[in-house]
Amino acid sequence: MIILLPMLTNFFIYLAESTTCLLLFALIYSLFLSKTTYFQWNRWYLLSSVFLALIIPLTPSPFWLYDNQKEIINAFHWNLSPAVWQTKGQLSLPSQLFEKTQDSDQLIFLLGAIYTSGFIYKLWSFIKNLRVVIGLIQQSEKTQQESYFSVYTQTTMPTFSFMRHIFLEDVMTQLKQEELLQVIHHEQVHVRQRHTLDLLLLEIVGIIFWFNPVINYLKKSVKLVHEYLVDAEVVRHQDLKQYSHLLLKLALQQTNFPIANGISNNQILNRITMLTQPKSGQIQKLRFLMAIPALALTIVSCSFLGDENKTLPTVDAKVETKDITPDKKLPVRKITWVGNKLYTSSELDQALGIKKGDKYDEKDIYALIEAFGLVSVSNLYMDKGYLFYTSNLKSEIVNNEMEVEITIFEGEKVLINDLIIKGNNKVSKEEIIKQIGIQKGELFNRTKLINAQRTLSKIGYFNPDKIGINPLPKQTPKGWIVDLEFVVEEK
Incomplete structure (x- = not known):
């Protein structure tokens, strides 16, 4: 359940980001593009919108937003992506630090159950419709067959096409x-232009986003654009007046399959109006440029909605290298500490171990701050329970010497709530807890975790390369607590 919770949270964030993208793209289409006669352009815009809405939330934040994200995180003194601790095995913090209580955890699982129910229902409906079409292919009378399409006569549904199959109602x-x-x-034009593939794509996306009304709008828009395309193609070879009369004659038909193209629907008036209105001028193509700011806005929106799977700034990424020549070590002129309350600047200087005149670069200094040694700045805090401790380093070159400012974000103390053991079949949980020497209710201590990992690798029961320790923090009304998950693989 603990592992499933962040997966659900991340998935819901993805759904929210994709929904935001779909909403914005659909709004642009409705306001600026839906009335133009560039039907093929509209078709590709709508399909591209769906693809982009699926992909954008999965992509890393662009470089031009990266620095801004760092500043926002630092301004709130909130380390959204904690440092990844690694020794020989794996010792890592989870990537999410959302505020969660037990009630909110239950809410997430409830939403997961509701989402799964809707997903299963939509998937079942989709499969049922496919089976109906397959049944029609097997049972209907084939009246015509060409190289790229087949025509069937059937009594079940109004006239429609699916892939390379055309189904005529018997009254036709x-x-x-x-x-x-x-x-x-x-219907041949529908088949040649492969409109069924568009509808299948939207049906599949509609299964994933079954709760999103924007998907229904996009489906209707794509279907209508299909009809515009077909109507425009047909009247090139047929009399416009006669074809319009035919559309009106068949207007009462309804194709109930969302995965099929029918000759008529309830927007027949729009189709006839579009057939008779003048073609959009070339200048109207500039409207499609609205997609560029829409694309930029969706990228920005998704970058700040909090998807942990993106490349958000980590502790290692906070080192600024401005004005520093790579690999050039300069004498340290001065080190200034900011934000430290628990320890004095002198105590931090001693833990850092750098004296005036020592030659270092920023990378070296940061490595010393976050070192796993018995005496290091990070250990001073994390061994006292400050799980969310982090630091930020800035430097400036003055007279060919380096002045360094190190900002400390101490956070708050975190107590150990529970010890979770996974992967043990032969060795009992009690025996493992006895070996690691960590108890519930004590303060979080990074050194103890590292020692516990080393102990488990030496006692001979487990594969040393397959021992992982995952701190799982969560917030309660009384403050932050952390569960420690030990993952082992027995020999």
Whole structure:
């Protein structure tokens, strides 16, 4: 359950970000593009919107937002992506530090259950519709077959096309020969332009985003654009007036399959209006440039919605290298400590172990701050329970010497709530806890965790390279606590 919770949280964040993208792209289409006669452009815009909405939340933040994200995190003194601690095995903090109580955890699992129920229902409906179409292919009478399409007569559904199959309602045979040819021609265009693939894509996305009404709007828009494309193609070879009369004649038909293209729908008036209105001028193509700011806005929005899977600044990424020549070590002129309350600057200087005149670069200094040694700045804090301790280093070159300012974010003390053992089958949990020497209720201590990992690797029961310790912090009304998860692999 503990592992599932962050997965659910991350997934819901992804859904929220994708929904934001879809909403913005759909709004641009509705306001600026839906009335233009560049139907093929509109088709690709709508399909691209779906692809981008799926991909953008998964991409790292662009470099031009990276520094801004660092400043925001530092300004709030909130380390959203804690340092990754590693020894021979794996000792790491989880990537999420959302404020969570037991009630909020239960809410996330409840939302997960509701989402899963909707997902299963939509998936079942999709499969059921596919089976109906497959059944029609197997049971219907084939009346015509060409190299790229087949025509069937059936009594179950109104006229529609699916992939390379055209299904005519049996009443269509009562139409005049010229009208029947127009109907078949209409569906042939759907087949040639592979409109079914568009609808299948949107149905699959609709299963994932079953709760999102924007998906329904995009489905209707894509279907309508399909009809515009087909109508424009048909009237190139048919009389416009006769074809309009045919559309009105068949207007009462409804194609109930969301995965199929039908010759008519309840937007018949829009189609006839679009057939008769003048084509959009070339200048109208500039409207599609609205997609550029929309794309930029979605990237910015997703960058600040808090998806931990992105490359947010970590402790290692906070070192500023401005004005420092790579690999050039300069004498240290002065070190200034900011934000330290628990320890004095003298105590921190002693833990750092750098004297005036010693030659270092920023990378070296930061390595000393975060060192795993018995005496280091990070250990001073993390061995006292300050799980969320982090630091930020800035430097300036003055007369070819380096002045360093180190800002400390101490956070608050964190107590150990529970010890979780995973992967043990032969060795009992009690025996493992006895070996590691860590008790519930004591303060978090990084050195003890490292020693516990070393102990487990030496006692001979477990694979030394497969021992992981994962601190799992969570917030309660009384403050932060942390569960320690020990993952082992027995020999």
